Structure formats: C-alpha cells, structure tokens
Amino acid sequence: MNCFDPIGEPALADYWLGLLGTAEETAVEEHLFGCDECGERLRRMIALVGGVRKLAREGCLRMVVSEAFLKRMEEEGSRIRQYTVPAGGEVRCTVTADDDLLIARLAAGMSEARRVDLSICDGAGVERLRMSDIPFRPEAGSVVYQESITYAKAAPGNEMIMRLLALDEAGEHPLAEYVFHHTRSLPGPGGW
Amino acid sequence: MSKELTDAELVLQIGLGSGAGAEGELCRRMAQRIRLYGLRHLRDEQAAEDLTQQVLMKTLEALRARRLLDPEKLASFVLGMCRMSVLDLRRNAQRRERLLETFGAPPSGPSRPWLPSLDYDQLERCVRNLKERERSVVVMTFYDEQTGADVAGFLGISEANVRVIRHRAIRQLRDCMGVAI
Numbered sequence: 001m002n003c004f005d006p007i008g009e010p011a012l013a014d015y016w017l018g019l020l021g022t023a024e025e026t027a028v029e030e031h032l033f034g035c036d037e038c039g040e041r042l043r044r045m046i047a048l049v050g051g052v053r054k055l056a057r058e059g060c061l062r063m064v065v066s067e068a069f070l071k072r073m074e075e076e077g078s079r080i081r082q083y084t085v086p087a088g089g090e091v092r093c094t095v096t097a098d099d100d101l102l103i104a105r106l107a108a109g110m111s112e113a114r115r116v117d118l119s120i121c122d123g124a125g126v127e128r129l130r131m132s133d134i135p136f137r138p139e140a141g142s143v144v145y146q147e148s149i150t151y152a153k154a155a156p157g158n159e160m161i162m163r164l165l166a167l168d169e170a171g172e173h174p175l176a177e178y179v180f181h182h183t184r185s186l187p188g189p190g191g192w
Numbered sequence: 193m194s195k196e197l198t199d200a201e202l203v204l205q206i207g208l209g210s211g212a213g214a215e216g217e218l219c220r221r222m223a224q225r226i227r228l229y230g231l232r233h234l235r236d237e238q239a240a241e242d243l244t245q246q247v248l249m250k251t252l253e254a255l256r257a258r259r260l261l262d263p264e265k266l267a268s269f270v271l272g273m274c275r276m277s278v279l280d281l282r283r284n285a286q287r288r289e290r291l292l293e294t295f296g297a298p299p300s301g302p303s304r305p306w307l308p309s310l311d312y313d314q315l316e317r318c319v320r321n322l323k324e325r326e327r328s329v330v331v332m333t334f335y336d337e338q339t340g341a342d343v344a345g346f347l348g349i350s351e352a353n354v355r356v357i358r359h360r361a362i363r364q365l366r367d368c369m370g371v372a373i
Contacts, residue, residue, distance in 0.1 A: 030267075030271060032225060036225070068332075068336065156259040
C-alpha cells in the first residue's frame with residue numbers, strides 16, 4: 001500500500017502533542033483511519049517523542065532549560081542538584097549517585113543582548129565547547145543551564161569555567177564568567 | 193492468494209451474516225487505527241486497548257444490524273464511533289462491562305508491540321547535534337508537552353517561530369535517525 005499524500009512528520013508530531021487546530025486534527029484523523037502507512041509513521045513518531053522524553057528524564061543532555069521544565073521534572077520525582085552562581089562568582093560543586101539532574105543558574109545582565117553564547121572552558125580557560133545562540137530572555141537576569149549528569153558523574157575532580165558572551169555586529173563581548181570547582185564524591189577516580 | 197476485500201465488501205458480508213472471516217478481517221484492519229486514536233486521546237495504553245475493544249464491539253453490532261447505510265464510509269463510521277466512545281469512556285466506565293457481558297470480547301487482531309524500538313545512543317547523538325534553540329524547543333515540547341505559547345514565552349519569540357524551529361528540528365531528527373524511526 002502506498003500513500004499518495006503522506007502526512008509529514010512535523011504534522012504527525014504536532015498531532016500527537018495536541019498542537020493542531022481542530023480542523024487540522026480532524027483532517028489528520030480522517031487520513032489515519034484510511035491509511036495504515038501513515039499510522040505506521042505515527043507509531044514511529046510516538047516512539048521518537050518517547051525516546052526524547054527518556055533522554056530528558058535521564059538528564060544526559062546539555063541544554064538551556066526553562067523553570068517550567070524543571071518544575072515538571074521535580075513534580076515527576078527527579079532529584080535536582082542546583083547551583084546558583086552570581087556573575088564573576090565561583091562555586092564548589094559535586095554530584096552524587098542520587099542526583100538525576102544537574103543545574104547551574106548563571107546570573108547575568110542580558111538586557112541589551114541580542115544573541116548569547118555559552119562557552120564552556122577547562123580550568124585554564126581554554127574553550128572546550130561552545131553552545132551558540134542559546135535561548136534566553138533579556139529580562140530574565142539568568143540562564144538555567146543543565147549539565148549532562150552522565151558527564152558529571154563520570155568526571156574526576158576538576159575545574160571548569162563557563163562564560164556567557166554577547167554577540168553583535170561589533171563582535172563578542174563577555175557578559176559574565178563563572179568558575180566551578182568540582183569535587184568527585186562518587187566512588188572511583190572518574191575519568192572521561 | 194485471495195484478493196483483499198474492500199471496506200465496503202466487508203460491511204456487506206457482515207451485514208449478510210456470511211462468516212466470521214469478514215468480522216475478523218474488519219477487526220484486524222481497524223484495531224491498530226483505533227488503538228492509535230485511543231492512545232492519542234486517552235494517553236494510556238490500557239485505556240486505548242479498552243477503547244479498541246469497545247469500538248470494535250459497537251461497530252460489529254452496528255454492521256450486523258445493517259445500520260451503516262453507506263458501506264464505503266466504514267472508516268469514517270469507525271472514527272465517529274471512536275470520538276463518541278472516548279467521550280463515553282470518560283463519562284461512563286461501567287458501559288464496557290455491560291457490552292462485554294452481552295457480546296463477549298471480539299478479536300482485535302494480532303497483538304504486537306505498540307511502538308517500534310529505538311536506537312537510543314543514535315537518538316542521543318541526533319539530539320545533541322541539534323542547534324541549542326532546536327534542542328530546547330524539542331525537549332520542552334516533547335517532554336513537558338508545553339504549548340507553543342509557553343515555549344514562545346521562554347524563548348522570547350513568536351509562536352509561529354517556535355513552530356518553525358520545532359518542525360525543522362523534527363525533520364532533522366527524522367533524517368538523522370534514518371530508517372530507525
């Protein structure tokens with residue numbers, strides 16, 4: 001059986017997530033009731049959505065998250081270890097076997113910024129990872145960054161520097177820098 | 193190999209009372225579609241299974257009594273039955289028990305795993321490869337089922353832009369996962 005007018009994956013995802021308008025949803029459902037090929041693709045999309053949820057629950061992704069997301073994770077029983085760091089601040093940090101998510105709240109004035117990058121550097125200040133054009137709200141006064149819990153649990157004691165950078169036509173301007181002194185509290189030496 | 197009956201032919205055969213084969217084929221054909229509908233609207237596998245049983249029972253009951261006037265409209269008829277049954281399930285959980293007592297449980301087609309398995313390592317690599325905003329949008333939308341307005345508020349952009357970012361990210365994930373999804 002070949003579908004001559006397959007429903008696109010974005011529309012299937014939106015249907016599954018309840019993001020379609022009534023007319024669009026009706027059209028998708030009428031199609032699905034006559035087309036097992038698109039039904040099969042919907043099943044794959046449901047699996048994909050479930051897979052991303054699983055990754056989110058495991059806390060293994062490095063990403064900027066919202067307060068609503070953290071609240072939902074907490075409501076669902078995730079144990080969240082959080083560090084709030086002022087601009088230019090330092091913090092002693094660790095992660096334990098019981099932690100599900102590792103969060104850094106990075107305070108910074110971003111009211112004038114149009115694009116912000118997060119630079120993750122080693123203890124010597126050498127950039128190891130650049131997260132370009134991160135989501136932020138200029139008026140928020142902080143960025144909520146989720147570090148990969150998998151990475152953190154494997155890490156030996158180390159020092160990490162994070163920098164928030166504003167970018168515009170004139171170039172790159174530091175907004176704030178943060179130093180994390182990580183002490184390993186899990187058994188074993190750790191290592192990446 | 194025998195030719196597969198059309199929906200209309202199935203309806204006519206069931207109406208004529210000419211064989212359990214047609215009823216079995218109808219159940220096999222419709223069960224997975226009803227389950228998907230149920231899972232979407234009830235968000236629970238057992239509830240979706242209950243819906244499947246209920247809709248198949250009601251559909252067979254209607255077809256045996258020749259209540260479907262246009263046999264070509266079987267799919268629409270079953271979809272309508274699903275819509276009503278979801279409302280019904282929410283209103284009256286006892287009705288299912290009565291129907292089961294009256295008609296017994298119909299065949300609902302061979303059971304198979306609900307969803308295909310995923311290569312999670314590959315999915316993790318694919319999600320990591322998304323741009324920062326795409327990753328945030330996808331994770332927050334998929335995990336938390338946040339609305340476009342919620343995500344737009346977080347990102348400080350319009351709902352239309354959130355939709356564009358979400359759709360671009362979904363296409364990238366699909367391409368990155370290849371035939372695995």
